[in-house]
Amino acid sequence: MNGSSVTILVVDDDRVDTMAIRRSLRELKITNPVVAARDGIEALERLRGENGHEKLPSPLLVLLDLNMPRMGGLEFLEELRADPALRSTLVFVMTTSALAEDRTRAYAKNVAGYVLKFQQEQGFQNAILMLEHYWRIVEFPETGQAAAA
Numbered sequence: 001m002n003g004s005s006v007t008i009l010v011v012d013d014d015r016v017d018t019m020a021i022r023r024s025l026r027e028l029k030i031t032n033p034v035v036a037a038r039d040g041i042e043a044l045e046r047l048r049g050e051n052g053h054e055k056l057p058s059p060l061l062v063l064l065d066l067n068m069p070r071m072g073g074l075e076f077l078e079e080l081r082a083d084p085a086l087r088s089t090l091v092f093v094m095t096t097s098a099l100a101e102d103r104t105r106a107y108a109k110n111v112a113g114y115v116l117k118f119q120q121e122q123g124f125q126n127a128i129l130m131l132e133h134y135w136r137i138v139e140f141p142e143t144g145q146a147a148a149a
Contacts, residue, residue: 006135007033007056011043011076012065012094017117021063021094024128039068040076047086061135062091064111066102074102077109092131 008025012018018036025034035056037043042053043062049055066073073093081087093106093114103114112134115127 005032005059007035007058007060009035009037009043009046009056009060009062011037011040011062011068011073013038013068014065017065017094021128024125028125028128028132030128030132040071040073040079043076044071044079044086047080047089048083060089061131062089063094063131064091066093066095066097066106074105074109077106077111081109090135094127 010018010021012021022034025032035046037046043064045051046053046056047060064073064076071079073095077091080089080091091109091111093111094117095102095114096117097103098116106114115130117127
């Protein structure tokens, strides 16, 4: 599998952060498709191809904020892991929350990593660079199929 075929779903209600992620990808010459969702509800609709959204292709990587309106990141993870077709989706949390409780709850939902957002652009670039190295070397799970229990 080619790392450039990985679709990135950014789930974040902060447009400035979403733009900073897109800008960091561009500056690092990472051309993967990027799709944005403003909250967990919209993200699930995009992952499932519901409510007028085209279903996102696999493989995909989710960059998830925790603090969002309607459905926050932890609630999104709960729904995602309960869905047999989506439960193996790779998720990295990118958030401002340094709370140990949030980190523990996210890892309990099998996130691949928990990255703190930084106010400066360099912080996003370092995080994106780390993620790019990650998705270029790992094998992604097959999504869209129910995993054997």
